[in-house]
Amino acid sequence: MTPITTTTALDRVGAPAGADVAARAEHLSKRYGAGEAVVTALDDVSVGLDRGRFTAIMGPSGSGKSTLLHLLAGLDRPTSGTVHLGDTEITALRDKALTTLRRDRIGFIFQSFNLLPTMTAAENIVLPMRIAGRRPDPHWVASIVETVGLTGRLGHRPSQLSGGQQQRVAAARALASRPEIVFADEPTGALDSRSGSELLQFLRTAVDDLGQTVVMVTHDPAAASYADRVLFLADGHLVDEMLAPSADDVLDYMKHLGD
Numbered sequence: 274m275t276p277i278t279t280t281t282a283l284d285r286v287g288a289p290a291g292a293d294v295a296a297r298a299e300h301l302s303k304r305y306g307a308g309e310a311v312v313t314a315l316d317d318v319s320v321g322l323d324r325g326r327f328t329a330i331m332g333p334s335g336s337g338k339s340t341l342l343h344l345l346a347g348l349d350r351p352t353s354g355t356v357h358l359g360d361t362e363i364t365a366l367r368d369k370a371l372t373t374l375r376r377d378r379i380g381f382i383f384q385s386f387n388l389l390p391t392m393t394a395a396e397n398i399v400l401p402m403r404i405a406g407r408r409p410d411p412h413w414v415a416s417i418v419e420t421v422g423l424t425g426r427l428g429h430r431p432s433q434l435s436g437g438q439q440q441r442v443a444a445a446r447a448l449a450s451r452p453e454i455v456f457a458d459e460p461t462g463a464l465d466s467r468s469g470s471e472l473l474q475f476l477r478t479a480v481d482d483l484g485q486t487v488v489m490v491t492h493d494p495a496a497a498s499y500a501d502r503v504l505f506l507a508d509g510h511l512v513d514e515m516l517a518p519s520a521d522d523v524l525d526y527m528k529h530l531g532d
């Protein structure tokens with residue numbers, strides 16, 4: 274496949290733009306199954322993710338986006354290769370240490386909001402910190418709640434909130450502990466376009482105003498255009514990247530990838 278719109282020399286695709294890297298993958302591969310049934314979901318991917326930036330991961334269905342996100346976030350283990358979060362090689366950690374690292378240093382936003390139905394929005398937002406035995410910083414949590422536009426809704430349970438509001442609670446929960454990196458897997462997949470835009474604008478603000486690092490898998494070129502950088506996967510390979518992407522440029526490139 275010949276890349277057409279790269280803004281980056283091919284041998285630099287995946288290399289971090291700056292010196293400060295929040296996470297990095299080196300020669301990451303993931304295979305499922307064995308023998309003739311083996312599926313190579315990810316094949317020798319190396320990438321650095323800049324701190325304080327918003328990175329989107331795109332590619333056709335089955336290209337390995339979720340696999341890469343799950344490996345970077347320590348939710349799954351690679352067949353070969355390494356992942357570092359800051360200076361910590363997470364691929365070298367045992368399960369218990371990995372669970373603790375995910376809880377303490379990573380925030381997650383999933384397509385399904387994964388909120389606890391019996392708890393209020395406020396309780397859901399601080400729950401991971403309470404489980405970790407950490408005291409939430411009230412000023413920080415208040416600034417997130419304000420940024421995400423949930424002031425006045427904090428006493429509501431998830432069933433009393435719209436899908437967009439529930440996802441904003443999930444986003445506030447992901448940021449409440451000031452994680453080193455937030456991973457979002459299709460965060461707008463279950464939202465209407467207006468709620469999706471609000472959520473993406475929140476993530477953008479979290480990066481610009483709060484210095485957060487965000488990595489997001491998406492199918493949607495409009496969603497990817499909120500990012501600083503888009504990584505393109507095809508057949509388990511990192512094939513290209515785009516900086517300061519526009520939705521039209523991303524859409525054109527996705528057509529080229531055969532989506």
Ligand SMILES: Nc1ncnc2c1ncn2[C@@H]1O[C@H](COP(=O)(O)OP(=O)(O)OP(=O)(O)O)[C@@H](O)[C@H]1O
Nearest residue numbers: 305312313314332333334335336337338339340341
């Ligand atoms: N647990 C698994 N067992 C076997 N094969 C798997 C498993 N998980 C993923 N795969 C395969 O690995 C490849 C990459 O899957 P992955 O979910 O990472 O792709 P994706 O780009 O996120 O796809 P989509 O956009 O459809 O969600 C696909 O061929 C998929 O069928």
